[in-house]
Amino acid sequence: MRPPLGAYRSEAVDADAVARVLTGVPIFGALTDAERKEVAAHIRPRHFARDEVVFHRDDPAAHLYVIASGSVKVSIPDEAGHEVVVAIERDGAVFGELALFDDAPRSATVTALGETQVVTIARDDFLRVVERSPRAIREILRLLARTVRRASGRIEDLVFLDVPGRVAKCLLDLATANERNEVELTQDDLAAFVGATRVSVNRALADLEGLGAIAVARRHIAIKEPTLLRKQIHY
Amino acid sequence: MKVEELRKMAGTLADVLPIEILPEIDRQELAGHMALRQFKQGEVVYHQGDPAAHWFVVFEGLVKVLLLDENGRELLISLHSRGEFFGELVIFEERVPRDGTAVCVIPTSVFQIDRDGSLAVLKRNEEVRRHMFERLSRSIRKLEGQVEDFAFLDVTSRLAKYLVEVARLGRPLPLTQDDLAAAVGSTRMTVNKLLADFERRGLINVERRNVRVIDEKSLLREVRV
Numbered sequence: 001m002r003p004p005l006g007a008y009r010s011e012a013v014d015a016d017a018v019a020r021v022l023t024g025v026p027i028f029g030a031l032t033d034a035e036r037k038e039v040a041a042h043i044r045p046r047h048f049a050r051d052e053v054v055f056h057r058d059d060p061a062a063h064l065y066v067i068a069s070g071s072v073k074v075s076i077p078d079e080a081g082h083e084v085v086v087a088i089e090r091d092g093a094v095f096g097e098l099a100l101f102d103d104a105p106r107s108a109t110v111t112a113l114g115e116t117q118v119v120t121i122a123r124d125d126f127l128r129v130v131e132r133s134p135r136a137i138r139e140i141l142r143l144l145a146r147t148v149r150r151a152s153g154r155i156e157d158l159v160f161l162d163v164p165g166r167v168a169k170c171l172l173d174l175a176t177a178n179e180r181n182e183v184e185l186t187q188d189d190l191a192a193f194v195g196a197t198r199v200s201v202n203r204a205l206a207d208l209e210g211l212g213a214i215a216v217a218r219r220h221i222a223i224k225e226p227t228l229l230r231k232q233i234h235y
Numbered sequence: 236m237k238v239e240e241l242r243k244m245a246g247t248l249a250d251v252l253p254i255e256i257l258p259e260i261d262r263q264e265l266a267g268h269m270a271l272r273q274f275k276q277g278e279v280v281y282h283q284g285d286p287a288a289h290w291f292v293v294f295e296g297l298v299k300v301l302l303l304d305e306n307g308r309e310l311l312i313s314l315h316s317r318g319e320f321f322g323e324l325v326i327f328e329e330r331v332p333r334d335g336t337a338v339c340v341i342p343t344s345v346f347q348i349d350r351d352g353s354l355a356v357l358k359r360n361e362e363v364r365r366h367m368f369e370r371l372s373r374s375i376r377k378l379e380g381q382v383e384d385f386a387f388l389d390v391t392s393r394l395a396k397y398l399v400e401v402a403r404l405g406r407p408l409p410l411t412q413d414d415l416a417a418a419v420g421s422t423r424m425t426v427n428k429l430l431a432d433f434e435r436r437g438l439i440n441v442e443r444r445n446v447r448v449i450d451e452k453s454l455l456r457e458v459r460v
Binding site: 079080100107144156158160 | 302304305306308310312324326327328334335358361364365367368369371372373374375376378379381382383385386387420460
């Protein structure tokens with residue numbers, strides 16, 4: 001069992017306990033106990049409330065993040081205030097990893113979806129330890145490769161899926177991230193998530209509700225039949 | 236082909252690939268895991284869903300990577316010319332099938348490099364690893380840019396933007412209107428109509444398998460969020 005990181009919110013961080021949490025994250029799992037402790041000594045826990053922004057796109061980037069509990073959305077905003085969600089990440093996931101390799105600013109905005117506990121590690125502290133571990137490097141490269149796949153998957157969804165398909169997929173993804181068959185968000189949020197207008201998302205929701213796949217209430221969507229919802233996703 | 240010959244050929248890519256950062260012994264080893272393959276125009280290097288054991292570097296020619304949906308619709312996700320890698324995710328992930336189909340746009344020769352052999356070289360060379368990190372980061376940023384375009388821009392904007400991007404590469408890319416349609420997620424008919432409109436207004440010249448940008452500034456003004 002993973003200990004709750006909320007306990008380390010105070011200044012005193014128990015390096016041994018943090019090291020144990022990191023064991024479950026592939027990049028850190030590849031390190032030796034001693035290396036992991038060395039990384040853990042540089043870690044800072046941070047807490048974010050629901051809808052709080054962890055970092056904004058174009059912010060300077062110098063840290064890597066690991067989600068200890070909760071979940072975040074990774075999204076790309078445009079100038080007019082629209083956004084498209086690239087990914088939803090939950091506990092055990094690493095984000096902000098591009099900052100490790102180039103000096104470019106953040107490529108996306110990350111926002112907490114609920115109460116979320118993360119740990120941050122400064123780039124230099126992290127690299128100093130990891131550069132000695134070929135296994136950890138392999139894991140980082142694998143993480144990057146996965147991010148490449150995820151981004152091309154998102155493009156594929158936007159091009160090949162119709163709005164009902166995208167809505168269905170998004171609801172299933174969010175429900176999986178929450179580990180509950182319900183999703184709390186407004187129709188505006190949902191429109192942003194799937195890169196469509198509120199009107200077309202509204203229509204898609206009404207259709208999905210008509211099929212009996214979901215039940216829509218104010219700021220709340222319950223998933224009644226996940227299988228039925230999955231059937232609406234045709235590429 | 237002899238290892239020595241392959242090594243010499245790969246060496247001629249030094250202006251686009253940091254071959255020199257490899258010590259002699261690793262260059263020799265990598266060449267031992269390499270084969271040169273030649274493809275005709277339209278020939279497929281690998282198919283989406285294929286098991287993967289190699290990665291590729293373009294020696295000369297042009298390769299497009301397509302994502303295909305169940306109905307045969309195509310999305311052109313990237314173009315790779317001389318000195319550029321493709322299919323390189325295989326180096327980092329085991330037993331993951333190809334997520335796209337790689338097709339030669341013109342007659343093309345590529346170095347096919349064995350995954351397992353590359354891993355040993357990668358493991359020993361920090362600079363090579365750094366290079367790979369940077370390449371992957373760059374692809375991710377590029378893909379995130381594409382996600383943004385597909386979410387926020389209409390077809391006219393996407394086409395105008397794509398034409399400017401391709402023109403800025405500084406060398407004509409022999410793309411058909413089907414390729415352009417696949418790159419901006421539209422149909423050939425729509426792209427054809429838009430190109431005719433851009434041409435009529437003096438923004439571009441449509442030539443056979445090439446679009447020449449005449450007025451980049453006005454073309455960019457077509458990009459509206």
